[in-house]
Amino acid sequence: MSAxxxxxxxxxxxxxxxNIGLDPCTAAGxxxxxxxxVNAIGILDGNxxxxxxVNEIEGIARSGGGVSDIVxxxxxxKTLTSATMGSVANxxxxxxxxELREVLRKGLDGIHxxxxxxxxxxxxxxxxEVNLRVVVVIDASGSMANKMNEAKRGVxxxxxxxxxxxxxxNIALVCYPSERNEPYLLRDFTSDIDELExxxxxxxxxxxxxxxxxxxxxxxxxxxxxxxxxYMV
Amino acid sequence: MPGQxxxxxxxxxxYTVIRQLGQGGVGAAYLVSKDDRLYCLxxxxxxxxxxWEYRFIKSKGKFFLPEVYEIDDFVLNNKSKHYIILEYIxxxxxxxxxxxxxxxxxxxxxxxxxxxxxxxxxxxxxxxYTDLKPENxxxxxxxxxxxLIDLGSLVKIGGMVREYTPVYDRAFWNCxxxxxxxxxxxxxxxxxTANLLTSIDSDILYKQDVEIxxxxxxxxxxxxxxxxxxxxxxxxxxxxDIRDGLISIHRFQYIPYAGKIDFxxxxxxxxSIIFLISVIIYGL
Ligand SMILES: Nc1ncnc2c1ncn2[C@@H]1O[C@H](COP(=O)(O)OP(=O)(O)O)[C@@H](O)[C@H]1O
Numbered sequence: 084m085s086a087x088x089x090x091x092x093x094x095x096x097x098x099x100x101x102n103i104g105l106d107p108c109t110a111a112g113x114x115x116x117x118x119x120x121v122n123a124i125g126i127l128d129g130n131x132x133x134x135x136x137v138n139e140i141e142g143i144a145r146s147g148g149g150v151s152d153i154v155x156x157x158x159x160x161k162t163l164t165s166a167t168m169g170s171v172a173n174x175x176x177x178x179x180x181x182e183l184r185e186v187l188r189k190g191l192d193g194i195h196x197x198x199x200x201x202x203x204x205x206x207x208x209x210x211x212e213v214n215l216r217v218v219v220v221i222d223a224s225g226s227m228a229n230k231m232n233e234a235k236r237g238v239x240x241x242x243x244x245x246x247x248x249x250x251x252x253n254i255a256l257v258c259y260p261s262e263r264n265e266p267y268l269l270r271d272f273t274s275d276i277d278e279l280e281x282x283x284x285x286x287x288x289x290x291x292x293x294x295x296x297x298x299x300x301x302x303x304x305x306x307x308x309x310x311x312x313x314y315m316v
Numbered sequence: 317m318p319g320q321x322x323x324x325x326x327x328x329x330x331y332t333v334i335r336q337l338g339q340g341g342v343g344a345a346y347l348v349s350k351d352d353r354l355y356c357l358x359x360x361x362x363x364x365x366x367x368w369e370y371r372f373i374k375s376k377g378k379f380f381l382p383e384v385y386e387i388d389d390f391v392l393n394n395k396s397k398h399y400i401i402l403e404y405i406x407x408x409x410x411x412x413x414x415x416x417x418x419x420x421x422x423x424x425x426x427x428x429x430x431x432x433x434x435x436x437x438x439x440x441x442x443x444x445y446t447d448l449k450p451e452n453x454x455x456x457x458x459x460x461x462x463x464l465i466d467l468g469s470l471v472k473i474g475g476m477v478r479e480y481t482p483v484y485d486r487a488f489w490n491c492x493x494x495x496x497x498x499x500x501x502x503x504x505x506x507x508x509t510a511n512l513l514t515s516i517d518s519d520i521l522y523k524q525d526v527e528i529x530x531x532x533x534x535x536x537x538x539x540x541x542x543x544x545x546x547x548x549x550x551x552x553x554x555x556x557d558i559r560d561g562l563i564s565i566h567r568f569q570y571i572p573y574a575g576k577i578d579f580x581x582x583x584x585x586x587x588s589i590i591f592l593i594s595v596i597i598y599g600l
Contacts, residue, residue: 168478195326196387200371203364211476243487247476247495
C-alpha cells in the first residue's frame with residue numbers, strides 16, 4: 084500500500100545570485116503550498132561565501148519546506164542525494180507525527196525514546212518505497228560557467244543514488260536561462276541515466292539568472308499543467 | 317561547550333560536557349561525564365538516525381561496536397534535541413593515525429581483514445555498511461582492538477545507499493549501482509585498501525576510471541592483493557573471497573575462530589594491531 088505514494092520535489096542547483104524577476108524565496112513558498120518540496124543546493128566559489136547568495140539558497144529551502152546545503156567540490160551528487168532523501172524523510176516524519184497526534188493525542192516527542200523505533204522503522208520503510216518525481220533545476224547562468232561540470236556530474240550521481248531505492252524515481256531536468264533569459268525543459272521525467280547523461284553535456288552556460296521563474300516552471304511540470312515557456316533542447 | 321550540563325527529559329540523567337570529540341554528518345559527539353564515569357554523547361536533530369543507531373546496538377550489540385546506554389531528548393536554547401549515550405572509546409581515529417604515519421602492507425592487510433570480518437558479521441545479520449572510511453574506525457587503546465563507530469550508513473541488504481564517501485563508492489567509479497549488496501561491500505573494502513596503500517590524487521579521482529587506478533596500484537602492492545582488488549572492482553568477488561584472499565597473503569599464520577570475531581579474531585592479527593597502537597603511543 085505504501086508503495087503508491089508519490090512525492091514531488093524540486094532541487095535547485097544554483098550559485099544563488101538570482102537577478103531577473105521575482106524573489107525565488109517567494110516562488111518557493113508559493114510552490115510549497117501546493118505540496119511540492121523545494122530543496123536548494125549552493126555551489127559557491129571556494130573561500131569567502133557571499134552572504135547574499137547563502138541567504139538566498141537558505142531562503143528558498145526554508146520557504147519551500149525543503150533542505151539546503153552548500154557543497155564542496157566533488158560532493159554535489161552526495162549532497163543532492165542527502166538533501167533529497169532528508170527532505171523526503173522530514174516530510175514523512177511530519178505526516179506521521181500529525182497522524183499520531185490525531186489518533187493518540189500525542190506526537191513522536193510524546194512517545195518514550197526507547198519505544199520510538201517502531202515508528203522510525205515505518206518511516207524508513209516509507210522513505211525507501213515512495214515514488215519520487217524530482218525536477219532538478221540547473222542554474223546555467225554566466226556566473227555558473229566554471230561550475231557546470233560539477234553540476235552535470237552531480238545530477239547523474241543523484242539519479243544513480245535514487246535508482247538504488249525500492250520505489251520508482253523519475254527525474255526531469257529544467258535549465259535556465261535560454262537565449263530569451265527564460266527557463267526551458269531539457270528532459271521530461273525519465274529514469275534513464277544514459278539518456279540524461281547524453282543530454283546534460285549539451286547545457287551551455289551564459290546569461291542572466293531568473294531563478295523564481297525556473298522554480299515556477301518546474302512546479303508546472305510536476306503539476307502536469309501546460310508549460311508556459313518554450314520546450315527546447 | 318565544556319562545563320555545560322545536558323539533562324535527559326525522560327530519564328532525568330545529567331551529563332557534564334568535557335569536550336567535543338568530533339563532528340559528523342548528522343550531529344556532534346562529545347566526551348561527557350556522569351558520576352565520575354566517562355561517556356560519549358552524540359547529539360543530533362535527526363531523531364530517526366539516533367533512534368536507529370540506539371536500537372541496532374541495543375539489540376545486536378557486538379564487541380566491535382561501542383556499547384550504548386541511553387537514548388533521550390533534551391532542550392537546548394528552547395529547541396528539542398536528541399542524544400544517545402555511548403561507551404567512550406579511548407583511542408585514536410584511524411584517519412589521524414595514517415596521517416601521522418603511513419601504514420605498511422602487512423598492517424594494512426590486518427586492518428582490512430578485521431574490517432572484512434566485521435562486514436561479514438553485518439552481512440549475516442542482513443546488513444551492509446556503506447560508509448567505510450578511516451574516520452569511522454577507532455583504534456581502541458584500552459582493549460587493543462579495532463572498533464567501528466557511526467552506524468548511520470548501515471542499511472538492509474538490497475536497500476538504498478544513503479551515506480557514502482565518493483572515493484570508496486562503487487557507483488562513483490562507474491562499477492555498478494549504488495545499491496547495498498555484497499558486491500558493494502566488497503568493492504568498498506578493496507577501495508579502502510587501495511587508499512591505505514596509495515594516495516588517490518584528484519587527477520585519478522576526476523577520471524573516475526578504475527583501470528587507471530589499477531595501473532597505479534600495480535606498482536605498490538603485492539600480486540595477490542592486486543588480483544583481489546581487480547576482482548572486487550569488477551564485481552567478481554564476494555566477502556568470503558576477500559577474507560580468504562587476504563588470509564592467504566597475510567604474512568602471519570591465521571587461525572580463524574569460527575563465530576568468535578567478538579574477541580578479535582586471531583592472535584597474530586591482534587599482535588599487529590597492538591604493534592600499530594604501540595607505534596602511536598610511543599612513536600617507535
Ligand atoms: N564512542 C566514541 N568514543 C570516542 N570517540 C567517538 C565515539 N563516537 C564518535 N567519536 C568521535 O566523534 C567523531 C564524530 O562521530 P560520528 O559518530 O562519526 O558522528 P556522526 O554520526 O554525526 O557522523 C568521530 O570521528 C570520533 O572521533
